[in-house]
Amino acid sequence: MGDSVKDKVIEIIAEQAVLEPSDIALDQSLEDLGVDSMGLVEAIFSIEEAFDISVPFNANEPEKSAFDISSVSAVIAAVEKLVAEQTA
Amino acid sequence: MRRVVITGAGSINPLGHSVAATHEAMREGRSGIGDLDIRDVERLSIRIGGQVKDYDADARFNRQQQALFDRFTQFTLIAAEEALAQSGLEFSGQLAAESGVVLGTSGGGLGTLDDNYRVVYEEGKNRVHPFIVPKLMNNAAASHVSMTYNLKGPSFTVATACASSNHAMGQAFWLIRGGAAKVIITGGSESMLCFGGVKAWEGLRVMSKDGCRPFSANRNGMVQGEGAGVFVFEEYEHAKARGAEILAEVVGFSMTSDAADIVMPSQQGAARAIAGALNDAGISAEQVGYINAHGTGTAANDKTECAAVANVFGQHANEVMISSTKSMHGHLIGGTGAVELLACLMALKDGVIAPTINYEEPDPECALDVVPNVAREASVDYVLSNAFAFGGLNAVLALKRAG
Numbered sequence: 001m002g003d004s005v006k007d008k009v010i011e012i013i014a015e016q017a018v019l020e021p022s023d024i025a026l027d028q029s030l031e032d033l034g035v036d037s038m039g040l041v042e043a044i045f046s047i048e049e050a051f052d053i054s055v056p057f058n059a060n061e062p063e064k065s066a067f068d069i070s071s072v073s074a075v076i077a078a079v080e081k082l083v084a085e086q087t088a
Numbered sequence: 089m090r091r092v093v094i095t096g097a098g099s100i101n102p103l104g105h106s107v108a109a110t111h112e113a114m115r116e117g118r119s120g121i122g123d124l125d126i127r128d129v130e131r132l133s134i135r136i137g138g139q140v141k142d143y144d145a146d147a148r149f150n151r152q153q154q155a156l157f158d159r160f161t162q163f164t165l166i167a168a169e170e171a172l173a174q175s176g177l178e179f180s181g182q183l184a185a186e187s188g189v190v191l192g193t194s195g196g197g198l199g200t201l202d203d204n205y206r207v208v209y210e211e212g213k214n215r216v217h218p219f220i221v222p223k224l225m226n227n228a229a230a231s232h233v234s235m236t237y238n239l240k241g242p243s244f245t246v247a248t249a250c251a252s253s254n255h256a257m258g259q260a261f262w263l264i265r266g267g268a269a270k271v272i273i274t275g276g277s278e279s280m281l282c283f284g285g286v287k288a289w290e291g292l293r294v295m296s297k298d299g300c301r302p303f304s305a306n307r308n309g310m311v312q313g314e315g316a317g318v319f320v321f322e323e324y325e326h327a328k329a330r331g332a333e334i335l336a337e338v339v340g341f342s343m344t345s346d347a348a349d350i351v352m353p354s355q356q357g358a359a360r361a362i363a364g365a366l367n368d369a370g371i372s373a374e375q376v377g378y379i380n381a382h383g384t385g386t387a388a389n390d391k392t393e394c395a396a397v398a399n400v401f402g403q404h405a406n407e408v409m410i411s412s413t414k415s416m417h418g419h420l421i422g423g424t425g426a427v428e429l430l431a432c433l434m435a436l437k438d439g440v441i442a443p444t445i446n447y448e449e450p451d452p453e454c455a456l457d458v459v460p461n462v463a464r465e466a467s468v469d470y471v472l473s474n475a476f477a478f479g480g481l482n483a484v485l486a487l488k489r490a491g
Contacts, residue, residue, distance in 0.1 A: 038351065058297075058308055060294060060296070061387065
């Protein structure tokens with residue numbers, strides 16, 4: 001999968017941030033990119049739809065979630081893990 | 089301005105099928121939340137809720153009635169019957185012309201919509217029952233109460249999401265206080281615990297999978313409930329003249345709008361509504377002994393609500409008792425304020441403060457007396473009931489002990 005997951009996740013986050021995918025840096029947090037709590041919930045929905053996975057995320061306790069959203073690269077890694085589990 | 093009193097109360101909710109059963113559960117700190125028993129529950133990720141249990145529609149309504157009464161209307165009529173029986177009122181002539189129905193609901197006949205979307209989309213049928221529209225419409229419950237009891241004055245339905253019932257009861261209060269009505273049957277009802285209803289809430293990712301723990305540091309979201317609460321609001325002189333038992337007096341109401349965010353609550357909007365209700369009632373914060381909190385158990389609501397109370401109440405915030413009975417019956421959305429008003433009546437009339445159950449860990453951002461886990465005996469003269477809706481619409485009622 002490699003870049004395909006990465007590119008798709010970046011595309012989804014870029015859409016919520018109203019930016020071009022090329023403007024997204026991997027070390028940025030979603031907050032840095034201007035994605036608020038509703039944008040985050042929408043991004044997670046888009047990720048679930050795009051990869052046919054279920055993302056464990058509760059907006060009440062994002063920090064306790066098994067799904068790491070601390071940066072763009074963390075989100076990509078978390079999605080790659082879920083996709084790998086899905087196909088395993 | 090005329091005074092407004094409550095002369096009847098009725099309810100069916102996850103804690104019981106009457107006011108007495110509800111009060112008993114609240115006194116005992118009993119939970120009405122459990123595993124959801126609905127069609128396709130295995131396709132939901134949220135599988136708990138506060139359902140009305142041991143409910144047999146066939147025992148209450150005949151086939152023709154059920155063809156017209158969605159579950160939210162059925163709950164309303166059951167609660168209205170209890171409330172009106174307690175009030176002892178019958179409506180004819182001039183009194184009928186000056187009496188009406190103002191009820192809150194958010195989803196109305198959502199279960200009817202869900203069932204019939206299945207019929208046409210999933211089962212591919214091209215025909216639905218002829219009464220789907222009058223069954224699902226949000227004003228169906230108010231209209232059936234009006235028809236059942238011959239109430240010919242102002243009647244309508246209020247939909248402000250989670251604040252619907254409080255907004256409805258506020259309108260009822262104003263109609264009587266201003267002289268436009270003698271009696272208003274008011275409160276609210278909700279029945280969203282169907283596959284589509286829960287699925288929609290799931291999407292927002294604010295629901296808890298394991299329980300409702302308002303104000304507790306380990307809270308992780310709201311739990312939805314269903315049911316109805318209905319009250320008879322009556323003009324004081326009218327109630328006094330006929331020797332009616334007065335359960336409590338409604339003395340203040342305030343509504344504000346955050347004008348900020350469609351889902352995130354605002355401390356300022358909530359505080360303005362709380363202060364507004366005190367001001368409308370002409371009382372000081374120090375006179376309030378109990379607040380029935382909105383207390384949804386979400387991270388956002390609970391800390392915002394506590395900050396708003398602390399802001400308005402100042403030093404007295406440390407003294408006032410504030411509890412969320414949603415911990416027991418769940419969030420009845422458009423019907424929630426009505427069922428929660430029962431906790432206010434219990435506080436004023438019986439001197440028992442309903443607890444916030446499932447309270448496990450203190451949260452420094454919710455450092456008020458939330459009456460943790462166990463009901464408390466206390467004599468209170470004034471209470472407030474808070475409701476803060478999605479969309480930033482806030483409604484707070486102030487009630488006074490009778491006599």
